[in-house]
Amino acid sequence: MDTTPHPADTDLPNRFRRQLAAFLDEKITHLAAVDGTFADAAATLSEFVLGGGKRIRPTFAWWGWRAAGGSPEGTLTDQVRQAISSLELIQASALVHDDLMDSSDLRRGKPTVHVEFTELHRAKGWLGDSERFGAASAILLGDLAWMWAEDMFFTAGLPPEVLARGMVHWQAMRSEMLTGQYLDIYTQVKGDESEAAAMRISELKTAAYTVREPLLLGAALAGASPEIAGVLHRFGADIGIAFQLRDDILGVFGDPEVTGKPAGDDLREGKRTLLVALGLRAADDTQAAVLRGALGNDALTDAEVQRVRELFTELGTVAEVERRISTLTDGALAMLDEAPLEPVAAVALRDLAIAATSRSH
């Protein structure tokens, strides 16, 4: 059983980054020929895409492709790499629009796109409202990222029948992401504190969009058998949930140095995570009042964040979420033996699953 990675399997995030850099460079050159002003704005988007991110979606897609028999020695490797690198542009679009919707100031430790354009407007002393200019710029650049994602995917040079197989998952991914985003804001305004709502958002925004559909997209490009696709589907769904639960814990307990976001940012945003749902269920009235007072409170102090952390720990909520992460991860890892995945991919998926769901706080 050969589990030695091919050279093309190594250093994946940088390979995707280079693919994106070449694509964006060409697009911005083309844009500059039409209009220099928008090309300058688009350069900010390009820096955002190239400047950070773990390239997790293309990485899952790559291993989905490899798991289903896609070979770096074949003739389609470059085309597949371009097609799946485009997932980073969908994500860039989602982040730029999401940061605007949430009025988030920071992303990856830097000003968010709408804040950057708001500050540019202010610094230049331009006419009109700075925040309005920032918001409009972020809307248009998010739209541009989405358009470029499509360009990158559809012009990757994949044969039509391969493209058609992948398109199903490409579309499902984006549809589920938007559904999850809407459900997220809807749940917040409705004040829905249920476990069911929290889990539904995790399923859509992370399990489906971040893990399952990228895996299945890659697998479809390789022409996966139903058996292999079935295993990847279930594996992706469970690892995706576990990954989101880990993220929920980091959103409250994470170190700002590591996450690039202020401590307890999820609390300030009022995110209705499973952690919150379980915490509220276990809390007495006094404890629930502390939690509810923290959720969506922009002015939350570090000391108050610390108080909420202690509460989640005392109530056993963190332990319960950790238990679920372990159960989901263990179950998913066992699935990897249920289908004849390419051995090198099975090993890589195991490592990825562990990395995405394990403690880092």
Add this chain to the structure above:
Amino acid sequence: MDTTPHPADTDLPNRFRRQLAAFLDEKITHLAAVDGTFADAAATLSEFVLGGGKRIRPTFAWWGWRAAGGSPEGTLTDQVRQAISSLELIQASALVHDDLMDSSDLRRGKPTVHVEFTELHRAKGWLGDSERFGAASAILLGDLAWMWAEDMFFTAGLPPEVLARGMVHWQAMRSEMLTGQYLDIYTQVKGDESEAAAMRISELKTAAYTVREPLLLGAALAGASPEIAGVLHRFGADIGIAFQLRDDILGVFGDPEVTGKPAGDDLREGKRTLLVALGLRAADDTQAAVLRGALGNDALTDAEVQRVRELFTELGTVAEVERRISTLTDGALAMLDEAPLEPVAAVALRDLAIAATSRSH
């Protein structure tokens, strides 16, 4: 020379509307199976798409296809009709995002999407800020419209080589639209009052996005010769500018009953049109102060709008813009004889050009 329309050439807007209705119905049914909440929100988008609009972009695309020899008797008619109907969804996305960026309250005489969701939030007494919910909903529904445009175009069932020919223009169209939108807000914040800036925005937002590229998209789907494509390119560019100049006049002089927008809406929005650029150039200091006081003034009264109208008339600005519209239209109509376009399409394009650019105030 047979200039009799085929039955498929008649009642085009309703044909596109039916195609859109069938597509949207299927998409919303699919979405409802994933999540009823987002499906409800998407139904608002669907009503917006089906409820109005002159279907001008698919109409130009249809006649581009017919001009280049596309035949309703052929096997691809339904596929072409679906592919070009998708342009209405790009436009829906652009309008939903644009209305949000401009903080416009009305579109086609009805509340804009962000206003509708703001009011829904307020009426239901949901948690948090109503306007923020409205804005977030509009961002996500605009994104959804864009995604559906792509689905509709790429799954229309066109053969891969036909799709590839059309894709060039499909992408150019969207790129030029976003560039035009950005340049529009940029010109406003910079206070750029030049004729050059006004013309550049018209070229991108209307000539390229609304007329030229839809025509060329249709022509490409029919496999147009370079000769035919060249004529349609020049015809579309000129008619597109003329169309925008007509729209600029209507934006100041139009009857709210006809336009669905408040009288003088372009003035309140502070749009930097050619009308404004020429007016400012001809105005003395007092007149220029009146114009500048009106531009971007949300609180502009009907009497003040009337004063600006009189000014544009006195200064000869309206006459000058009318003269340019006539010159562009006459020149474009003459071009229709320069290439062997299908006669029925040449007649239809002539009628369309006249309808899009002639006086209605």
